[in-house]
Amino acid sequence: MWDRRVFRLIGSSILQTGPILVAATFIVFVLMHLVPGDIAITLAGESATAERIEEIRSMYGLDQPIIIQYATWFWKMIHGDLSVSLLSREPVLQSILYRLPVTLLIVSLAMVMSLAIGVTLGVFASLRPRSTLDSVVTTLASVGIALPNFWLAMILVSFLALRFQWLPVSGMTNPVQNPADALYHAFLPALALAAGGVAEVARQTRSALMEVQASQHMRTLAAKGLPQSAIFWKHGLKNISVTLLTVVGLLFNRLLGGTVVIEAVFAISGMGSLVVSAATGKDFPVVQGVMLAMVVIVIFVNLAIEILYAVLDPRVKRR
Amino acid sequence: MTAQAHRARLSPHISIRHFGFYISAAYLLILVVVSAIAPWIAPYSPTQQDYAALLAPPSGSHLLGADDLGRDVFSRLIYGAPLTLFGSLLAVLVACVIGLPVGLIAGFSGGWIDIVVSRVIDTMLSFPAIVLAIGVTGALGVGLTNSMIAIGLVFSPTIARLMRGQTLICRSALYVDAGRCFGASTTRLLFRHILPNAVQPVIVQVTLLLATALLAEASLSFLGLGVQPPQPSWGAMLARAYQYMEIEPSQMYAPGLAILLTALAFNTLGENLRVRLDPTLKNR
Amino acid sequence: MKRLLDVESPAAPLLKVEDLSVFFRTGAGEVQATDSISFSLAPGERLGIVGESGCGKTVTGLALLGLLPRFLTRVTGKAYFEGNDLIAMKRSQLRAISGRRLAMIFQEPMRALDPVFTIGEQISETLRAHMSIGKREARNKVIDALAEVGIPSPARRYDDYPHTLSGGMQQRVMIAMALICKPRLLIADEPTTALDVTVQAQIIDLLQRLSESTGTALIFITHDLGVVAELCTRVLIAYAGQVVEDSPIETVYRAPRHPYTSGLFRSMPSLGIRGTVLPSIGGRVPSLGNMPSGCRFRERCGYAQPVCLVKPELQPSGDACVRCVRTHEITLPGAVERAGNGV
Numbered sequence: 001m002w003d004r005r006v007f008r009l010i011g012s013s014i015l016q017t018g019p020i021l022v023a024a025t026f027i028v029f030v031l032m033h034l035v036p037g038d039i040a041i042t043l044a045g046e047s048a049t050a051e052r053i054e055e056i057r058s059m060y061g062l063d064q065p066i067i068i069q070y071a072t073w074f075w076k077m078i079h080g081d082l083s084v085s086l087l088s089r090e091p092v093l094q095s096i097l098y099r100l101p102v103t104l105l106i107v108s109l110a111m112v113m114s115l116a117i118g119v120t121l122g123v124f125a126s127l128r129p130r131s132t133l134d135s136v137v138t139t140l141a142s143v144g145i146a147l148p149n150f151w152l153a154m155i156l157v158s159f160l161a162l163r164f165q166w167l168p169v170s171g172m173t174n175p176v177q178n179p180a181d182a183l184y185h186a187f188l189p190a191l192a193l194a195a196g197g198v199a200e201v202a203r204q205t206r207s208a209l210m211e212v213q214a215s216q217h218m219r220t221l222a223a224k225g226l227p228q229s230a231i232f233w234k235h236g237l238k239n240i241s242v243t244l245l246t247v248v249g250l251l252f253n254r255l256l257g258g259t260v261v262i263e264a265v266f267a268i269s270g271m272g273s274l275v276v277s278a279a280t281g282k283d284f285p286v287v288q289g290v291m292l293a294m295v296v297i298v299i300f301v302n303l304a305i306e307i308l309y310a311v312l313d314p315r316v317k318r319r
Numbered sequence: 320m321t322a323q324a325h326r327a328r329l330s331p332h333i334s335i336r337h338f339g340f341y342i343s344a345a346y347l348l349i350l351v352v353v354s355a356i357a358p359w360i361a362p363y364s365p366t367q368q369d370y371a372a373l374l375a376p377p378s379g380s381h382l383l384g385a386d387d388l389g390r391d392v393f394s395r396l397i398y399g400a401p402l403t404l405f406g407s408l409l410a411v412l413v414a415c416v417i418g419l420p421v422g423l424i425a426g427f428s429g430g431w432i433d434i435v436v437s438r439v440i441d442t443m444l445s446f447p448a449i450v451l452a453i454g455v456t457g458a459l460g461v462g463l464t465n466s467m468i469a470i471g472l473v474f475s476p477t478i479a480r481l482m483r484g485q486t487l488i489c490r491s492a493l494y495v496d497a498g499r500c501f502g503a504s505t506t507r508l509l510f511r512h513i514l515p516n517a518v519q520p521v522i523v524q525v526t527l528l529l530a531t532a533l534l535a536e537a538s539l540s541f542l543g544l545g546v547q548p549p550q551p552s553w554g555a556m557l558a559r560a561y562q563y564m565e566i567e568p569s570q571m572y573a574p575g576l577a578i579l580l581t582a583l584a585f586n587t588l589g590e591n592l593r594v595r596l597d598p599t600l601k602n603r
Numbered sequence: 604m605k606r607l608l609d610v611e612s613p614a615a616p617l618l619k620v621e622d623l624s625v626f627f628r629t630g631a632g633e634v635q636a637t638d639s640i641s642f643s644l645a646p647g648e649r650l651g652i653v654g655e656s657g658c659g660k661t662v663t664g665l666a667l668l669g670l671l672p673r674f675l676t677r678v679t680g681k682a683y684f685e686g687n688d689l690i691a692m693k694r695s696q697l698r699a700i701s702g703r704r705l706a707m708i709f710q711e712p713m714r715a716l717d718p719v720f721t722i723g724e725q726i727s728e729t730l731r732a733h734m735s736i737g738k739r740e741a742r743n744k745v746i747d748a749l750a751e752v753g754i755p756s757p758a759r760r761y762d763d764y765p766h767t768l769s770g771g772m773q774q775r776v777m778i779a780m781a782l783i784c785k786p787r788l789l790i791a792d793e794p795t796t797a798l799d800v801t802v803q804a805q806i807i808d809l810l811q812r813l814s815e816s817t818g819t820a821l822i823f824i825t826h827d828l829g830v831v832a833e834l835c836t837r838v839l840i841a842y843a844g845q846v847v848e849d850s851p852i853e854t855v856y857r858a859p860r861h862p863y864t865s866g867l868f869r870s871m872p873s874l875g876i877r878g879t880v881l882p883s884i885g886g887r888v889p890s891l892g893n894m895p896s897g898c899r900f901r902e903r904c905g906y907a908q909p910v911c912l913v914k915p916e917l918q919p920s921g922d923a924c925v926r927c928v929r930t931h932e933i934t935l936p937g938a939v940e941r942a943g944n945g946v
Contacts, residue, residue, distance in 0.1 A: 034458040146582035151575035225702030257447030279457030314764040
């Protein structure tokens with residue numbers, strides 16, 4: 001399993017990650033320059049004095065060529081200096097690190113729910129193609145993909161939290177300090193977030209399993225006299241694991257984006273609510289910091305997935 | 320072997336698929352018509368306030384009730400249709416205007432241009448779409464047009480990647496080489512041969528993107544980054560309804576359902592087109 | 604089952620197929636793929652089933668092991684294997700026999716092997732599905748089996764994945780897997796069609812050697828009469844879902860009784876006359892849903908008469924069985940005769 005091929009693949013995946021990381025930081029950096037007009041004025045605020053504007057200009061190095069600005073920003077960034085918030089004056093890295101566990105908890109929980117429910121539904125749908133159950137799952141998947149997750153969140157809150165009071169309406173505790181309570185608070189947001197994921201996982205599991213089941217090697221297994229359960233759970237699931245892994249990669253990205261809206265519904269102070277308030281208030285260092293944190297997480301998750309590909313599927317050579 | 324062919328003929332799904340296709344097309348057509356004649360069919364103006372009906376439940380005079388400012392929810396839903404559709408179309412248009420030429424050039428020229436463009440595409444797709452859109456909106460300034468331009472920009476790599484792939488396929492096909500032998504110019508090749516062949520997959524992708532754009536528009540408007548008050552976008556209506564959910568929960572159903580149905584219609588249409596245009600998918 | 608086996612007399616056939624018909628369910632109703640296939644097979648016998656693609660030979664093989672998708676097909680008739688009817692068997696009963704008493708190998712070994720498991724694991728799991736045997740012991744047995752089918756350095760190959768092997772080696776793995784539990788019958792569905800000519804000969808030799816040394820009976824499904832001549836003792840010629848001739852191999856080569864069989868010989872390149880255009884059988888195999896009444900070969904047959912409009916039955920003729928009403932009125936060229944005349 002851990003032969004030279006796998007190590008070579010891991011090496012090449014890591015090498016390919018470098019340029020993407022750098023490119024991502026550049027996109028985050030360039031973002032601020034999309035601001036129409038003079039950035040210094042925007043940063044300083046409409047009513048700022050001329051001196052204040054000049055002070056901002058030299059503080060951010062805005063009077064220098066863009067490539068120098070980027071180099072300076074990059075240098076500071078890799079040393080952990082993501083500047084300070086224009087509004088709260090708090091160091092950006094600190095506020096991100098404070099909120100990161102909350103967001104990651106919700107995303108992970110939603111991922112677990114998506115996989116658990118989605119794979120189960122997909123498996124049952126594929127066992128009896130064209131049956132009523134299959135039609136129900138397929139239809140639910142179509143609806144799930146088109147469902148605005150914040151609307152589902154509202155409906156869930158309205159029933160489960162407000163009417164029956166089973167779960168908290170809003171808020172969050174720090175997962176590091178009180179994991180149990182945090183999990184309790186994260187359940188509803190994660191459930192709302194997971195709806196689209198369940199739909200996507202169910203759909204992909206179903207079609208991948210149907211394809212595998214129609215394949216000739218599954219017929220060989222029956223000819224060998226293997227029990228149905230071994231054919232399905234051992235061979236079927238290992239054959240679709242690569243598909244599932246791809247779905248997990250795409251889904252992680254989508255769930256991380258989805259938390260932004262979900263956190264707003266549940267008034268949770270995570271990365272999402274941070275970036276929304278920063279974008280509204282033109283607090284660019286914070287916006288940049290959150291985007292940077294998120295894209296770095298996504299890139300590393302994708303790297304992990306690339307490595308798992310190599311381990312799970314012996315045919316993967318190099319992409 | 321032959322079992323595959325038989326399965327396809329057996330499938331009752333074919334008729335259901337066609338059914339879904341026509342229902343979706345009809346629904347979207349009605350939505351477009353409603354958008355065009357909104358002022359004539361809406362019972363009230365979207366901003367007209369009825370102080371006697373603050374947060375009123377559905378009734379004869381207000382079919383879907385009234386919001387916290389006494390505005391008729393049904394009328395706002397109707398006026399919201401053109402805004403929502405316009406937003407989605409604008410986003411997809413921006414995505415195409417950027418994505419199509421970039422993908423075409425990358426695919427056609429190959430070499431280092433292609434490598435750089437592909438890496439940029441990969442990188443942009445590493446960002447959670449909505450977060451990148453929020454960042455761009457933050458820079459451009461909030462509002463429907465800006466947020467939709469942002470969403471379009473965020474979606475453009477998807478279109479570019481598709482177009483690049485199509486261009487590569489077409490470029491390697493024989494007839495493009497034949498055209499080059501006869502001395503056709505590069506631009507002519509692009510427009511006469513490659514573009515028409517890439518049109519079908521792009522149409523499918525655009526239809527599916529309309530659904531995604533619609534959901535993104537709703538999200539951004541819900542967050543207050545898209546449509547600004549007092550304009551009635553469905554997402555913004557949900558944000559409003561959410562604030563008063565404990566008092567009058569019924570107001571959140573109609574706008575949410577409208578978003579769901581419209582996104583579902585775009586998706587159904589796109590999936591149908593995909594199956595129709597791609598014969599290898601017929602059996603699924 | 605064990606007891607039943609003891610009761611059987613030594614002369615009893617290993618497999619006796621009676622009126623086996625397979626129907627495909629389609630949107631336009633049922634289509635009959637095979638029509639009352641009947642034959643029997645003695646222990647250790649090697650039978651070839653020959654026919655053009657679509658004649659129902661593969662479907663028959665799959666039907667015997669219950670490998671046809673159940674909700675799309677209907678199988679009627681009987682197939683007694685060691686005295687028990689395979690067609691009437693429950694899934695669990697069939698599973699107990701499949702891979703242990705009765706095994707099958709397929710046309711494309713690359714697609715028949717699971718790509719994400721090592722070949723050793725795939726053979727070992729067959730062994731362990733049927734016998735209570737430890738992992739290590741199974742591994743040793745698998746390595747022996749791999750050596751037996753001629754795979755070099757089998758202990759190293761054990762942990763290889765199918766895609767790292769050549770087509771011929773993959774088919775050897777399939778054979779090792781099929782024979783690991785020492786079955787009484789191996790059904791080989793065109794096992795050499797997808798392979799290079801030189802490799803084909805090696806696989807045929809291997810099958811012959813293993814069949815002889817273990818006493819495993821063989822049903823060899825192919826469209827190649829030449830291969831059957833080398834390997835088998837008896838041949839079943841199938842046409843449009845029916846058996847048209849069932850003969851010992853020498854008989855069929857010397858004096859085929861059915862015009863279709865004779866036509867097959869004439870279109871064989873190895874036995875044809877050098878320097879002449881190879882004759883082929885004119886016309887096409889009728890489609891499943893649109894079978895002609897009477898003799899199904901009638902429209903392509905050079906000997907057809909009005910009497911052929913009546914459906915012919917499979918009838919004994921000398922040491923063979925033939926489905927042709929005119930078989931006694933006509934003399935057909937066989938392979939031996941042609942080769943003698945030509946060279």
